[in-house]
Amino acid sequence: MNIKKICCIGAGYVGGPTMAVIAQKCPHITVTVVDINESRIDAWNSQNLADLPVFEPGLDDIVKEARGRNLFFSIDVDKAIAEADMIFISVNTPTKTYGKGKGMAADLKYIELCARQIAKVSQSDKIVVEKSTLPVRTASAIRSILDNTGNGVHYQILSNPEFLAEGTAVQDLLFPDRVLIGGDNATDEGKKAISDLVDIYANWVPRDKILTTNVWSSELSKLTANAFLAQRVSSINAMSEICENTGADINEVAKAIGMDSRIGPKFLKASVGFGGSCFQKDILNLVYIAKSYGLNQVADYWEQVILMNNHQKQRFSDNIVSTLYNTVSGKKITFLGWAFKKDTNDTRESAAIMVADNLLNEQAEISVYDPKVNAEKIYADMDYLNTRSSDENRRLITVHDNPSQACEDSHGIAILTEWDEFIDYDWGNIYESMNKPAFVFDGRGILNKKTLEDIGFVYYKIGSGE
Numbered sequence: 426m427n428i429k430k431i432c433c434i435g436a437g438y439v440g441g442p443t444m445a446v447i448a449q450k451c452p453h454i455t456v457t458v459v460d461i462n463e464s465r466i467d468a469w470n471s472q473n474l475a476d477l478p479v480f481e482p483g484l485d486d487i488v489k490e491a492r493g494r495n496l497f498f499s500i501d502v503d504k505a506i507a508e509a510d511m512i513f514i515s516v517n518t519p520t521k522t523y524g525k526g527k528g529m530a531a532d533l534k535y536i537e538l539c540a541r542q543i544a545k546v547s548q549s550d551k552i553v554v555e556k557s558t559l560p561v562r563t564a565s566a567i568r569s570i571l572d573n574t575g576n577g578v579h580y581q582i583l584s585n586p587e588f589l590a591e592g593t594a595v596q597d598l599l600f601p602d603r604v605l606i607g608g609d610n611a612t613d614e615g616k617k618a619i620s621d622l623v624d625i626y627a628n629w630v631p632r633d634k635i636l637t638t639n640v641w642s643s644e645l646s647k648l649t650a651n652a653f654l655a656q657r658v659s660s661i662n663a664m665s666e667i668c669e670n671t672g673a674d675i676n677e678v679a680k681a682i683g684m685d686s687r688i689g690p691k692f693l694k695a696s697v698g699f700g701g702s703c704f705q706k707d708i709l710n711l712v713y714i715a716k717s718y719g720l721n722q723v724a725d726y727w728e729q730v731i732l733m734n735n736h737q738k739q740r741f742s743d744n745i746v747s748t749l750y751n752t753v754s755g756k757k758i759t760f761l762g763w764a765f766k767k768d769t770n771d772t773r774e775s776a777a778i779m780v781a782d783n784l785l786n787e788q789a790e791i792s793v794y795d796p797k798v799n800a801e802k803i804y805a806d807m808d809y810l811n812t813r814s815s816d817e818n819r820r821l822i823t824v825h826d827n828p829s830q831a832c833e834d835s836h837g838i839a840i841l842t843e844w845d846e847f848i849d850y851d852w853g854n855i856y857e858s859m860n861k862p863a864f865v866f867d868g869r870g871i872l873n874k875k876t877l878e879d880i881g882f883v884y885y886k887i888g889s890g891e
């Protein structure tokens with residue numbers, strides 16, 4: 426099969442940018458991204474590129490180049506499936522909130538719905554590519570649905586996990602460390618499907634960076650990569666607490682260990698805790714898989730990465746309370762940043778959410794400024810916790826689109842996201858507008874201690890014991 430038409434089901438943080446780059450690099454292939462969420466599709470089709478539903482540096486230019494040429498966004502899911510030679514599944518796989526595996530296993534209902542839809546609509550042979558992060562052996566579930574409810578159509582299932590990180594998605598897609606493609610390499614049809622997908626990536630990725638494996642290795646590699654990355658963050662965060670108690674500095678420790686070529690310098694930035702849609706979900710998934718095979722020590726080992734992350738968020742808010750004379754009741758605390766990292770408007774699992782929840786439990790009033798996150802999303806994140814009523818969240822949290830206002834009359838500023846613009850603020854002016862003593866709790870370690878202390882702030886930096 427020569428791939429001429431691609432359909433991608435799911436126009437989210439993964440599907441949107443990935444398909445935009447495929448379309449840009451493969452002008453000979455028509456790429457249609459479909460979603461059941463009409464307003465999301467409308468936003469992808471928006472003439473004003475600032476309104477795209479996903480904020481990623483560089484994405485607007487790529488969409489501008491390819492959209493309407495060979496990149497299309499549509500809600501006509503059936504049509505796009507029927508016409509496609511290759512179908513990517515990029516729907517969400519959140520952690521289950523009900524039943525067996527609640528709070529741990531990935532909820533595959535969206536994946537299953539996609540598989541059933543493909544089976545119902547397809548009249549010609551298809552290659553189905555799993556792009557969503559999935560528990561190992563999901564491909565066999567998809568195969569079983571396609572083979573048993575289909576109409577004589579032949580399917581090949583490939584696993585092609587996404588390693589892009591938000592905020593750098595476009596660069597990660599254009600210059601990936603590697604592309605991983607898992608498939609049925611024991612049959613000729615399977616090998617052919619693998620090579621069809623390899624050929625697509627080979628339009629811009631050097632062939633020696635395109636790895637092919639069996640399906641299970643590919644699926645497990647995604648979980649493993651995220652577990653290892655998250656583990657590095659929890660490891661450095663564990664050391665940050667030791668630093669604060671011993672007078673060491675976590676940045677100096679990170680630099681010293683990162684120069685060991687066996688360890689390397691990346692993912693050693695101490696923080697208020699990792700967030701994002703993948704790390705926690707994938708580790709919980711791994712823990713669930715380990716437990717389901719009776720591998721309890723393996724499960725406990727990985728679970729500790731999550732427990733450490735929860736502890737880091739908790740101790741950050743505890744420190745704010747104890748520093749502000751053991752009470753934040755009625756005090757205004759300003760959050761600079763709400764996104765789970767800089768350069769994204771995504772807030773899924775952001776550390777800010779738990780820190781805010783803890784402080785609201787202590788009766789604080791919170792004001793928030795984030796350059797890319799709007800009030801609606803912040804309230805939705807808090808409402809989702811169900812800790813208090815939606816009215817109460819709106820009463821206790823004020824969202825500003827101006828950082829100076831957010832900091833006015835504040836007792837303490839907490840930095841939750843490492844947005845570059847925070848570094849260059851006029852901290853002298855901010856100090857003047859605050860209650861004294863004025864505190865800064867730098868959960869990302871981005872500000873200069875001496876500068877802030879010279880202005881008059883009481884400055885706490887994560888991982889600094891000086």
Ligand code: UDX
Nearest residue numbers: 587588589590591692693694696699700701703765766
């Ligand atoms: C991650 C993986 O990196 C990516 O390969 C996968 O496809 C999806 O999950 P993402 O969640 O977008 O990507 O962001 P990432 O850059 O990995 O950061 C995750 C979290 O860890 C963020 O909250 C970030 O602030 C935090 N982090 C990261 C640290 O606290 N310290 C670090 O040194 C690195």
Ligand code: ADP
Nearest residue numbers: 435436437438439440460461462516517535538
């Ligand atoms: P990710 O970060 O994995 O891309 P998102 O939640 O951003 O996750 O995107 C997943 C998208 O998949 C959502 O926009 C959702 O509406 C869409 N989706 C889920 N199920 C289906 C389905 N059966 N058909 C079409 N789109 C779907």
